[in-house]
Amino acid sequence: MGLIIYRLSIFFYRIGIRLASLFSQKAKLFSQGRVGIFQKLEKWVGPDPAPIAWFHCASLGEFEQGRPIIESFRDQFPEVRILLTFFSPSGYEIRKNYPKADFICYLPLDTKENAYEWVRIVKPKIAFLIKYEFWHFYIQALKRNKTPVYSVSSIFRPDQIYFRRFSGFQRAILKNITYFFVQDKRSKELLSGIGIDKATVSGDTRFDRVFDICKDISEIPGLSDFIADKKVMVIGSCWPQDMEVLYPFIQKNPLKYIVAPHEIESGFIQEIIARSKKACALYSAGIGAWKDADVLIIDNIGMLSKLYQYGHAAYVGGSFGKGLHNILEAATFALPIFFGNKNYIKFNEAVTLEKKGGAFPIGSYESLQNTYNDIIKTDGLELRGKISRDYVKENLGATMHILDHIRTAIER
Template sequence: MAKVLYNLSIYLYQWVIGLVSPFNKKAKNWIDGRQNIFEHIESALHKAQSEQPTPLAVAWFHCASLGEFEQGRPVIEAFKKEYPNFKIFLTFFSPSGYEVRKNYAEADFIFYLPSDTPANANRFVQLVNPKIAFFVKYEFWYNYLHTLHQKGIPAVSFSAIFRPNQIFFKSYGQFNRDILHFFSHIFVQNTLSESLLRSIGVTQISIGGDTRFDRVKQIADAKKDIPIAEKFKAGQKILIIGSCWHQDFTVLYPFINRFGHDLKVIIAPHEIHRDEIAKWQQQLQHSSVLYSEALNGKDPSQAQVLIIDNIGMLSSLYQYAEFAWIGGAYGKGLHNTLEAATFGLPIFFGNKVYTKFQEALDLIAIEGAMAIDNTNDFEKYFMPLFQQDKLREDKSKRIIAFVEQNLGSTQQVINYIKTLGINPPTQSPQSL
């Protein structure tokens, strides 16, 4: 009965998405991206096969969205380096992942994942015929995993994290527990996840940490110089507000207005809305400059606030700052704290939606981050760090050590794959 209800829920979800798609861009992308998808997949595979003499060897990576892709990326790239004869088949569930990364150069095929119906799962696995499949963090699709399991195709979950309140650990969660047994191996982020899984009889597990640490280290090592940010800094300390939402700015702008001219501030909005940015500028009592204005010749060093009105440079901007506020925790959820942590920045964020992010809890535990309730709360914790360089530097060293201690998750996954004896076929397609 649970399986029947699960499949009905998948069909119902498709129906609801289709119903709202004329009025919702994300839903429309979700529907449009899956139109004739099997024909598109078959065509892409056929073209790739026609260009090589041996059968395709495919490794399938599935990510729900953009955040999971960033966790999966270091494993994708390490796998490609270790197994250069494999083709990478990358799927996304959400438009927010697919639409941003549909041109990712390290994947040979990039598609939306067809809905997890029994027919779709069977057709997809038969068509793609992966030698191995990877699911990042939270992806537990019954029909896909069941089909892989039946066909003897290894399925690996990595950077997974589990909590006691999840359905797997409820008395009525047997169907969901069954899904976990379809994995060949599950790499979990922490000891709590390991203990929870062992308590329900899931034993093909090990603690593998979070591959995002490897990813943010890659990003930090590849950081780009941003001359405008360098000129804006002009030898002063910088607070960077990364992935800022209006709720974050509402807490921070009274503090910025009170502070005076000893601190410079970079604001990088999560989304670029010109009207909202204009309103923020009106609320600021200090001079501000848009990044686009600085590109066109306006001197950024004369402003106290630099507003980044583009997407894509935040990870490199952290190198110019001494402090970071990471947005989202007053709303849908905290954004990426690890990119700032890689540079050793003391981190602040809202105190509403952050507890499901293990890295945030870990940073708080080492006193590298602080969850903030309101403007006065922020000032209370920020000012000692601003005024006492030794205090800030000690905290920075602690944060960098935390990041370095958590590197290496990607290699653990690769080491496990080597034990499976995964190799591409050597015969020509015609001779098979």
Template sequence: MNKTTYTIGINLYRFLIKLAAPFNKKAANMIEGRKNWRQKLKNSLNDVNQVKVWFHCASLGEFEQARPLIEKLSGKNVFIIVSFFSPSGYEVRKNYEKADLVTYLPFDTKSNASDFIDLIKPDLVLFTKYEFWHYFLEELNKQNIPTVLFSAIFRSSQEFFKPTGDFFRNMLKKFDFLYVQNEKSKELLNSIGLSENVEIAGDTRFDRVIDACNSVNKISLVETFKGEKKLLVVGSSWPEDIKALLKFFRSLPEDVKVIIAPHEISEKSIEKLKKSLPHNAIRYSEASENKIESTESDFLIIDNYGMLSSVYQYGDISFIGGAFKDGLHNILEAATFGMPVIFGNKNYKKFNEAVLLIDEGGAYPVADSDETDALLKKLFNDNKERERISNISYDFVRKNKGATDQILKYVEKILYSGHD
């Protein structure tokens, strides 16, 4: 790929998003949210005289990685700008109280990048995990604005490390510093000539989930639902995950209850999920203390966003969705409370935390409903073994903390000591 091909690809992508907008809510949000962005930025940044730090996140998962850094900087006379590429991040966090400005990132064209950076005039820019936008990185480099990539993880199959990957390698070289999650990522960057400005810091999400665990909110309805029974929490599930769990659900042990937080919470998706379950299920939005006690339901469906991380505190075992589909969702939110973590075996290997937790003995990939059923019954029946694995998960999260403070030292050096 070269610059011309890249530019054509970006413009084609933008054109296709516009075509899809009348028929697709996500595409419509992407277009609507970016309307008049120049004027919106001018209005929001009028008379701002503070040091400005810009965090860019692809979506909601990357925001959770940025969040520990944002919250450490919040209140230090720093104006914090958070941009998202995806609606699934922007729509959920557009009113995030620790950021002074939350915006969509314009599509990556030369004029958009130049105008966006001229309008926000950041003193420091932090890109989260990935998202490599050529014109934005080129303009930041041209204006000598310090730019950092953090919580990054690389694989040898990526374009950066292929013989034809010069265009992508040049994007990486625009960063002033790169904080990576593991030794393999550092070795890969070293192999393409990046060494002096690369450091292993780990993943800031470990710090985020520990903070969330320490300040978790109690949920009385969930406490009532669980009662004295054991609890399986199914987080961010897709239909493929439910299919793998159905055999266990059909012969659910009498001392086990299940909470399911589906990834999609549209009315159609929730009703389809309810109908697929072998026992009566109650929706959280329709639940009350009396209704939970009177129905004696074994299944509670969380039909809202934002509550799942607090629900995990009640879990004895977790099943995390996504790995039978496009990719595994966040396992650390569950692991931080100490419990065995189970997920599909199809698409998890690019998630470093999943591979590491499997190696430690705290997580288990499963292939199908038979394997899932056998594993869950074994773990629920063996309290001692379940407790042993739970301790592994709990300790795993805590021994990997610290990335935020490591990166923060560099951030504060740039902000308060001037550029090197």
């Protein structure tokens, strides 16, 4: 029954995407990006006998999680070709020119025919699934090909389907994974509870990634002049729900603000300009336009990790909606971090930093203002920021742990 439901869900998902592509640019990219994919893949593979390592990410967040492994793998095993795939356009369209991979493409939907054709062409020597993305037919085809499959930086919660009654089909998918490198002890215990012991707690590779960003950071021309001698709040990956809390804070606090919306739609940006009631400038307008602005709005994608170096505090968006975005980039630059108090509990780093005193969930403008004032009056932003940075340093090393473990699979 589980397999029948799974097949039907993939079938209806494909139909839904085709219909949505008539109205949605994202759905259109999803469909068009998969056209002719097997021909392109076969052409790339060609007669080259070099082994292939396949890394699969759902989207951009998972890519950033897997990136330290990809880059360290490239350095340690230069003779192995790297195939990088994405499920979502929000990952592929931004990283389709990533130089550390040899071939980058969308992953076709998980049907038996697609999966077996994919593995027939690629014949990967090793496969890495970043965080989630447990596709039944692909994992089954890899097992048939005797390809070791590693789940990297995976994290599990008791409410997930794998740990419910009558979830034998979903559990069987996990049992075909060669090995799990999980983020925390609870995940390992959950796997053990369903009979999966081939797992180790390696931690979260994102800590390695954000720390590398901090070490190799370069300045953004003109931003120091925009900031002058004022304190700066960097508002990262914000949504309209986040800005409802932030508008009165921006209006009443004489800071400089760097705002990087999660979606750079012109309507949302115009709303930020209108409701901030401060002098605003777009990043694309150039350095000259920033001179007299209090709010700099980043109207492009991909800069956020560099922006935190200019902050004294950070607000990270998303948790008034589907879920909190990455706070570790802000943490590694020693910033106290604010975020909405609705949907952050499932993010370990947010819960841990809240307990340590480096992060602060807030539910309204008043709680944001009061918490900010309390920090200024007591410990100061610097001390709370140091807590954040120390937390990142304490959790480094997951990448090397994983690569040391899989070395035998590569070298055999």
